[in-house]
Amino acid sequence: MPQIARRLPSLLIVAAQYGGLVGKLMLEVFSDRVVVSSPSLPPAPITLERLRKGEYRPCSRNPLLAQCLSYFHRIEERDSGFRRMRNQMLNHGLDQPLLGTDTG
Numbered sequence: 001m002p003q004i005a006r007r008l009p010s011l012l013i014v015a016a017q018y019g020g021l022v023g024k025l026m027l028e029v030f031s032d033r034v035v036v037s038s039p040s041l042p043p044a045p046i047t048l049e050r051l052r053k054g055e056y057r058p059c060s061r062n063p064l065l066a067q068c069l070s071y072f073h074r075i076e077e078r079d080s081g082f083r084r085m086r087n088q089m090l091n092h093g094l095d096q097p098l099l100g101t102d103t104g
C-alpha cells in the first residue's frame with residue numbers, strides 16, 4: 001500500500017477531532033484495505049461525486065488547524081492529501097478509493 005495511503009487516515013482523524021465533527025471517525029485496517037468511516041459528509045462545496053471524479057477545489061473543515069499543521073511542517077502539502085492519495089493508489093495499480101454513504 002502506498003505510504004500516503006497509510007498516513008492520510010491518521011491525519012484525517014486528528015483533523016476531525018478539531019474540526020467540529022459530531023460523532024466518531026473510525027479507522028479499520030485490513031490486510032488488503034484501509035476503511036475510514038466519517039460521521040459527516042465532506043465540507044461544502046466538496047461533494048462525494050466531485051471527490052470521485054477528482055474535480056474539486058480543496059478546502060479545510062478547520063482552516064486554522066490546517067494552517068498550524070502546515071506551519072509546523074506536520075502536513076507536507078496543504079490541500080493536496082486526498083488527491084495525492086487517490087493518484088498514488090492508481091499509480092500503484094490499486095482501484096481508486098470507494099466513496100459512499102451508509103445511513104446505518
